[in-house]
Amino acid sequence: MFRRIKGQNQxxxxxxxxxxxxxxxxxxxxxxxxxxxxxMTALYFGMALNCYSSSEYRPCGVCSSCHKFLQxxxxxxxxxxxxxxxxxxxxxxxxxSDALKQYESYINNKIExxxxxxxxxxxTEIRKESISLLIKRLEYSIHEAQHRVVIIENADMMNTQxxxxxxxxxxEPPQNxxxxxxxxxxxxxxxxxxxxxxxxxxxxxxxxxIQDILFDGFKIDTVVAKxxxxxxxxxxxxxxxxxxxxxxSTRDKAFELMALAAKSKSLEHLNHVLNHKxxxxxxxxxxxxxxVIANDLVNIHYAPDEVTNFDRTDxxxxxxxxxxxxxxxxxLLLLDDFSRKVDGNVNxxxxxxxxxxxxxxxxxx
Ligand SMILES: [Zn+2]
Numbered sequence: 126m127f128r129r130i131k132g133q134n135q136x137x138x139x140x141x142x143x144x145x146x147x148x149x150x151x152x153x154x155x156x157x158x159x160x161x162x163x164x165m166t167a168l169y170f171g172m173a174l175n176c177y178s179s180s181e182y183r184p185c186g187v188c189s190s191c192h193k194f195l196q197x198x199x200x201x202x203x204x205x206x207x208x209x210x211x212x213x214x215x216x217x218x219x220x221x222s223d224a225l226k227q228y229e230s231y232i233n234n235k236i237e238x239x240x241x242x243x244x245x246x247x248x249t250e251i252r253k254e255s256i257s258l259l260i261k262r263l264e265y266s267i268h269e270a271q272h273r274v275v276i277i278e279n280a281d282m283m284n285t286q287x288x289x290x291x292x293x294x295x296x297e298p299p300q301n302x303x304x305x306x307x308x309x310x311x312x313x314x315x316x317x318x319x320x321x322x323x324x325x326x327x328x329x330x331x332x333x334x335i336q337d338i339l340f341d342g343f344k345i346d347t348v349v350a351k352x353x354x355x356x357x358x359x360x361x362x363x364x365x366x367x368x369x370x371x372x373x374s375t376r377d378k379a380f381e382l383m384a385l386a387a388k389s390k391s392l393e394h395l396n397h398v399l400n401h402k403x404x405x406x407x408x409x410x411x412x413x414x415x416x417v418i419a420n421d422l423v424n425i426h427y428a429p430d431e432v433t434n435f436d437r438t439d440x441x442x443x444x445x446x447x448x449x450x451x452x453x454x455x456x457l458l459l460l461d462d463f464s465r466k467v468d469g470n471v472n473x474x475x476x477x478x479x480x481x482x483x484x485x486x487x488x489x490x
Contacts, residue, residue, distance in 0.1 A: 126172070126182070126185065127141060127169050127183075128182075129165075130165060131330070131334050131337065132162070132330040133161070133162050133328070136327060140166070144183075149272070149303055150303070150323040151297075151303065151304065152295050152304040152321055152323065153306065153323050153324075154305075154306045154307075154308065154314065154325065156307070156309070156311045156314075156326060157309070157329070158327075158359065160240070160330075160360030160362035160363060161327045161330055161360065161361065162361070164276070164278060164307060167276045168194060168276065169184055170274075171194060171202060171272070171276070171305070172184035172194045174270075174271060174274065174303065175191075175199075175201075175271050176190055177190050177191075178191075190269075190270070194274075195236070197235070197236060200268040200270075201270035201272075202276075203259060203273070204232075204275075204276050205251060205259060205276070205277045205278065206251070206277075206278040207245075207250050207279050208224070208227075208231075208249055208255070209227065209245045210247075211224045211225070211254070211255070217258045217262075230243060242362065249282065250284065250287075251279070251283040252287065253286060256283070259291075260290070260291070263275075263302060267302075271301065272301050272303050274305070277304065278307050279307065279308060280306035280308050280318065281308045281309075281310045281314045288317060288318055292317055304322075329358065329359020330357075330360070331359070332354040332357075332359075333354070335359070335364045336350045336351055339364060339365065339368050343365065345369075348433070348434060348435065348436050349368050349376065350368060352376065352433045353365075355433060356416075356417060366406070366410075370407065375410045375414055376434075379411050379415050380418065380437065380440065382411075382415070382480075383418055383484060386485040405467055405468075405473070408476065409464055412463050413464075416457055417434070418434060418441075420433070420453070421433055421434050421437075421441050422441060423445075423450045423453050425438070426449070426450055427450070446490040447490075448490065452486075453487070456483060456484075456487045459483045
């Protein structure tokens with residue numbers, strides 16, 4: 126099952142070696158950008174440490190121990206992540222009913238579709254109460270596992286006070302307990318935490334790995350998988366979101382905008398452009414998509430085999446003209462600039478107008 130983690134062979138090898146040689150660190154820090162498999166690897170590692178199968182391909186994913194891990198029901202698996210204030214009772218019960226609902230949704234989402242983000246309504250952090258409760262739980266003996274497994278997700282979201290309360294446990298965890306911290310923001314992890322863990326780096330996923338996962342695992346069509354992989358920047362979560370959006374509309378909308386910009390003499394189509402009301406993510410995906418199409422407009426001249434949207438070859442040929450290759454680099458810079466503005470909360474309508482004008486300038490011979 127470890128081999129289901131794609132594109133992180135070095136990490137998987139390292140962890141499997143640690144298990145074979147029985148040299149398990151007490152604490153690991155899995156770091157690397159979002160959507161590269163840190164959590165799933167941590168979970169599978171915990172499963173492998175406790176799997177009942179005698180095969181060398183542990184975790185098996187089907188024994189009772191693996192099963193409990195996959196359902197997040199193993200009594201020796203403790204999972205902490207940033208939350209809103211849960212108003213915990215001293216026994217660890219969540220007192221706030223709305224917070225409880227959100228907490229359960231977070232876990233369910235993690236089980237059902239870990240490639241999707243779940244956002245709490247309200248600001249989140251790894252709370253001191255949760256850490257105190259963890260420390261208390263670790264004082265009890267292990268129920269049934271060979272190794273108790275603690276995963277603390279986004280460990281950077283712990284304030285100094287909370288981190289300090291945790292240091293002693295991190296340095297000397299109880300026997301047969303493995304603590305795995307994960308973070309996308311290594312520089313924000315407190316040095317005192319960092320120095321007590323074995324760091325494990327997860328690199329961004331390559332385009333071909335993402336493309337394969339989308340195609341094999343999610344049955345996404347090749348053209349869409351190829352462009353989503355390009356846009357994703359090595360983040361599987363982004364790739365899956367883009368691919369799903371795209372199957373619905375983002376890609377079509379990007380092509381529609383190109384078509385309008387190519388044919389309209391005036392700005393008469395601006396109304397149409399402005400009538401698209403969508404969220405920030407959709408606008409960012411659209412900008413990313415236009416970048417892929419712009420690259421295709423160049424490739425169609427020099428490297429037809431590398432055209433991503435190969436099912437739209439005729440359209441691309443129709444709108445590409447001799448000056449396109451010289452203009453595309455500046456257009457790509459503009460797209461980057463627009464993306465930064467979206468992130469910086471500039472009015473989306475303003476960005477759309479400028480985007481339309483820039484696209485028109487690109488495409489007007
Ligand atoms: Zn198993």
